Amino acid sequence: MTLPDCPNFKSHFAELLSHALHTLSNTDLDINIEFARPKQTSHGDYSCNLAMQLAKPLRQNPHTIATILVNAMPSSPYLEKVEVAGAGFINLFLTVQTKQQFPHIVLKKNKEFGCGNYGEKKKIQVEFVSANPTGPLHVGHGRGAAFGASLCNVLTAAGFSVSREYYVNDAGRQMDILAVSTWLRYLELNGQSIFFPTAAYQGEYVRKMAQLIYKAHGNRYVHQDKPLPENLFGQKEKKEVDPEVLLDQLILDTKNFLGQDYTYIHNFVLTEQLGDCRNDLMEFGVVFDTWFPEQTLFEDGMVAHVIKLLEQKNYLYQQDGAIWFRSSDFGDEKDRVVQRENGQFTYFASDIAYHLNKFQRGFERIINVWGADHHGYIPRMKGALQALALDPSKLEIALVQFAVLYRNGVKAPMSTRSGEFVTLRELRQEVGNDAARFFYLLRKSDQHLDFDLDLAKSQNNDNPVYYVQYAHARVCSVLEQWGENSSILATVDTALLTSAVELSLLQKLIDYPEMIDVAARELSPHLIAFYLRELAGEFHSYYNSTRFLVPEVPLRLARLALIASVRQVLANGLTLLGVSAPEKM
């Protein structure tokens, strides 16, 4: 017997049971027929609780129903037997021959094994990271990057046409604060004794940018011909003065003072930080199809357009000098400002324009990967979409919790503005890209991640990533010692794979495509990391219990075909996670 393709056993069995159900009852029972993978092998390869679900509506005991269903089930070439057990479980056992086909399927499909058609080539956009270019990426951003990149890989494998996007906040107040901070440091380099506000960016990288400007242009941006604004000097931060208000005043002063030169400083720091960010992510194996600058939304009038639209639909009003959007009409707790009293549009305003733009680009699904601290932002964004008569269900938000860092058992500060944080680059250098990527995905994205830096940095050999990679390297080593062309393994006889550990390993291979499918449906790339650890574990057991390079040629070939399949699946999974699959360790 050969399997034509990679069958979806669960849906196949569901059809069989559905057929049986129809012969049993005329009533239209709307029951989802689901299968579980029992922990105990004596409970079969798949088990179904359909009979228990039917017990109440049919008013019969589940065991009787199960027996009737099993007798009415059409036969399947894949099934060895079907048993009724326990309280009324229907347990299905695959034939050994069916399982033994899988090395052939895996080795024939190679990199394609696990790919599915759930996505039906639909266009889907995933926006992630999108950190403000106001400083180096920190380990929190790293989590979003690792999650987003792997999610995109999984969605691609599941058959979507994925577009990866980074939204660049190059137009906001934070960029102004960075530009001013840099200019102040630059003034210091020029011997000016000025006051540096605590609310400005304190990081060392700001001084470095100031030095770059100083080296290239000397005192060009001091504008010695006129006195510096008074606000730069002697401003003790008094308690009654809001430091943010002070900062806004400083931005205004700086813009007025520098005139056209302000644009130079602003663009310089933006280019520097964005370039740094891009390189950092590239080294981390995270690439984007589109870098979308917020600035363009202002330049091409999109923001003005969207404000006008909302105004026409009467969703805006003026109060306290600002313009508000009626997001509370759409379930938000309160209305939100779109234009500040000082005339500046808020981040929210340009974000509405951005999302209108996303919808206009024709994506069937739009996924935003946000830090969980933005969860309160969701109702107003969806509200804005509704106000614009766009379908809010097309927009899905995947929340990623920030990583909370611990150093020497103490929570490490993670503020970009204060300049105290562990950067993604530092983390990558200390634990390596592979370990960092894997570590991030070893827990659910929407869960808090307690990241003990000392442990992570010292972990190295204990890190689960090496466990998985080692399994891959071991297979490579065995195949190398075997020394023949492994392409012949795709067609060798596998009927000699009969031990418990071999059958369990075969079943694990069978599970892979379904695991990918679930990971895509649930936007959960962490499932891959868990799967790989289990597969590697079963392989290591196999390795220790069974010798592969045995003298008997047919047995040797069968076992090599199995471990070559394991290697392929490990490599495929690691690729989705953005982790390398080394041939030697």
Added chain:
RNA sequence: GCCUUGGUAGCUCAGUGGAUAGAGCGACCCCCUCCUAAGGGGUAGGUCGCAAGUUCGAUUCUUGCCCAGGGCGCCA
């Protein structure tokens, strides 16, 4: 106060409306004349936060409570 996410082994965390709740680390005991010991096998370790409810069945769903993280800006 409101929103949100958690509370599962000593620690870090998976998992599931089903059958005997798992892994890694840590502890203890074994296994290299043998394809890489970055490995394997075993032992110990649990009131699945507490209490009600729904259900044939709840650690899983609902509600309440306790504890903890995060969010509640004319920042992004």
